[in-house]
Amino acid sequence: MRLLPADWLMVLYNVVLAAVWLPLAPVEPAARWLLAAHVAALAVPMILAQPRQPLSRLGALLRSTYPLLWLSAFWHELDVHGALVGSAPNDAVVQALERALFHLLPSQAWMPAMHGLALSELMEGFYFAYYVLMLVVPVWALLRARDEEASSDVVLRISLAYVVAFIPFALAPTASPMALFPRYVGGNAHGLFRSVNDFLRASGDAAGTGFPSSHVTAVIGLAWLSWRHLPRPFARVATVVAAGVVPATVYTQNHFVVDALAGVALGLGAQLALDPALQRLRAVRPIGGRLGLRAVPQTEPEAA
Numbered sequence: 001m002r003l004l005p006a007d008w009l010m011v012l013y014n015v016v017l018a019a020v021w022l023p024l025a026p027v028e029p030a031a032r033w034l035l036a037a038h039v040a041a042l043a044v045p046m047i048l049a050q051p052r053q054p055l056s057r058l059g060a061l062l063r064s065t066y067p068l069l070w071l072s073a074f075w076h077e078l079d080v081h082g083a084l085v086g087s088a089p090n091d092a093v094v095q096a097l098e099r100a101l102f103h104l105l106p107s108q109a110w111m112p113a114m115h116g117l118a119l120s121e122l123m124e125g126f127y128f129a130y131y132v133l134m135l136v137v138p139v140w141a142l143l144r145a146r147d148e149e150a151s152s153d154v155v156l157r158i159s160l161a162y163v164v165a166f167i168p169f170a171l172a173p174t175a176s177p178m179a180l181f182p183r184y185v186g187g188n189a190h191g192l193f194r195s196v197n198d199f200l201r202a203s204g205d206a207a208g209t210g211f212p213s214s215h216v217t218a219v220i221g222l223a224w225l226s227w228r229h230l231p232r233p234f235a236r237v238a239t240v241v242a243a244g245v246v247p248a249t250v251y252t253q254n255h256f257v258v259d260a261l262a263g264v265a266l267g268l269g270a271q272l273a274l275d276p277a278l279q280r281l282r283a284v285r286p287i288g289g290r291l292g293l294r295a296v297p298q299t300e301p302e303a304a
Contacts, residue, residue: 005278006067006156007045013163014038017074020081020170028084034077041070061142064151067159068138071166075206078166082173082208090174094211098256107177107253111184117191123251124193126244130219131200133238137222141229154229156278160270161221165214165263173208177253184253197252213255216263217270219245224271 018038024031048063062069098105111120138158145151178201223242226235246264249255255263 003045003049003281004064004152004156005275005281006064006152006159007049008278008281009156009159009163010067010070011042011045013071013167014041016167017077017170018042024081024084030080031084034074034080037074060148064148065142065155067155071159071162075204078169078173078209079206081170082175082206085173085208087173087175087208087210090172090211091180094174094256094258097258102257105177105181106257107250107255108181108184110251111253112186115184115186119251121191121193123244123248124191124197126241126248127197127215127252127254128193128200129241130215130245133219133222133226133241137225137230137238141225144229150229153279154225157221157225157228157271157275158218160274160278161218161267162214164266164270164274165209165212165217168212168266169206169209169214172211174210174259175208176210176259177256179207179210181253194252201254210255211259212262212266213249213259214263215249215254216246216260217267220264220267221271 015038018035021031021035021038025035044066048066095105138154141154142151145154219242223235223238226238230238246260249260249263250257
């Protein structure tokens with residue numbers, strides 16, 4: 001049995017989400033179904049890791065990218081969970097921290113103070129550029145990957161960028177400023193990018209996904225991945241976008257400053273610390289081909 005680093009990450013993610021849904025299962029039908037889904041999903045990496053004949057090109061693609069498909073499919077469970085458990089106590093903590101640091105809520109003060117169309121479109125444009133990177137970078141990087149190790153690196157780094165935000169969302173849901181306060185509609189800050197972002201937000205936003213900013217954790221991962229796997233000119237553009245997304249999440253009233261700062265810390269931590277830690281698991285295998293507490297490095301058999 002050979003588990004990829006992203007497989008270990010998905011095992012951890014499904015264990016955490018199963019634990020989140022377990023207390024709600026006795027009273028919420030949706031929780032029972034989602035609990036069952038996460039428990040069943042624990043078997044997926046084990047099944048995929050079984051020795052078998054060489055996979056077809058499509059089979060190999062699905063085997064390596066299923067963590068991304070899984071995280072995308074279950075994004076809305078965070079919305080279900082946030083709506084069920086609420087976020088008021090956690091919201092109070094975030095706002096208290098924000099006021100302690102800045103003596104006000106910058107997400108509520110910045111846009112009204114600087115509501116010109118040029119700045120608004122710049123910030124909304126950065127926010128929209130995240131979605132472009134989210135689509136372009138994974139596909140392009142996977143197409144350029146020359147071997148399993150490269151494609152595994154692409155999938156792991158993107159998965160990590162989202163998991164480090166999704167787990168806090170599940171453990172302690174928090175609302176965005178836009179969900180808590182009336183959005184500023186004065187001035188003339190109503191350009192094309194704001195309209196597009198409003199449409200995308202209405203189509204896919206989820207309750208309880210305020211702290212940390214997943215836009216920030218993800219865009220850091222996408223920029224990081226660009227430097228590793230894509231042409232340098234594009235990587236520079238991705239880095240500029242990543243730098244712009246951080247303040248844009250606050251200006252557009254999607255996040256508090258502490259949400260964005262936590263996103264920066266978690267996004268960098270995922271790429272600098274968590275990814276190398278998971279990559280080291282590539283070189284270990286469970287004794288006897290079964291998952292257990294003991295693991296040894298793989299070595300070549302000695303010659304007779």
